[in-house]
Amino acid sequence: MAHTRRRTRAYRVLTVLSGVAALEAICRAGCVRPTTLVAPSVMLEAMIAALRDPATLKDFGLTLGEVVIATALASVLGILAGLLLHAMPRLRRAFEPLIASYYALPLFALYPVLVVILGVGVRPIIATGVIYATMSVIVATVAGLDHVPHVFHKVARVQRLTPFKTAWRVLIPACAPEIFGGISLSVGYAFVAVIASEFLLASHGIGHAIVDAYNTFQTARMYGLVLALALLVVLINSGLRRFRNRISEDGS
Secondary structure (H helix, E strand, O other), X not given: OHXXXXXXXXHHHHHHHHHHHXXXXXXXXXXOOOOOOOOHHHHHHHHHHHHOOHHHHHHHHHHHXXXXXXXXXXXXXXXXXXXXXXXXXXXXXXXXXXXXXXXXXOHHHHHHHXXXXXXXXXXXXXXXXXXXXXXHHHHHHHHHHHOOOHHHXXXXXXXXXXXXXXXXXXXXXXXXXXXXXXXXXXXXXHHHHHHHHHHHOOOOHHHHHHHHHHHOOOHHHHHHHHHHHHHHHHHHHHHHHHHHHHHHHHXX
């Protein structure tokens, strides 16, 4: 198993390096205009230069804070909604069409409505992140609850636990790996929603910084910021994946 994991990691690294080398060669050969795409080495230099700017670090901090708040709210709402749908089969059947088509709906069209309700600022951005991130937690919670052994429910009844204590002490711990998997997905959805919201109206955040670089024809800086954002998301997801694997191992 360990040998297979090392081989998979080696293939993954080799694939990424091959793609980076090919892109570097294409850009250096002049096959694409530098105003359209820059070489990975130029992106890296621009990223380092951008991260030396305190204003850029502040933008990253603001965006990351919005994502953390959106993910936390989505996790709480998603777990509660998942518990409710699992406990009420009729309600679950009624909502199944919405669950199946949720991410196919133009949810981002609600952003102007959120601005009208919540005003301009971080609140509509966080609300958009919550809307995008909650469903993955709901689906994961329901799926995890479906696989909880029936004997667990019997034990809760024998111990005369209240519904709240049953959920808190029995059901949620029993499907913690599945729930955390949904939370891990919600982080990615929250990033997408927050960055896209910052593209539109925000006067701060890394999304606004990327749009500003694009509008002022700072192509290298734009790609440098995108690269920094991509690396940040990869690091966060890697950490969450390791934590989930640890939870799964402890549970088994």
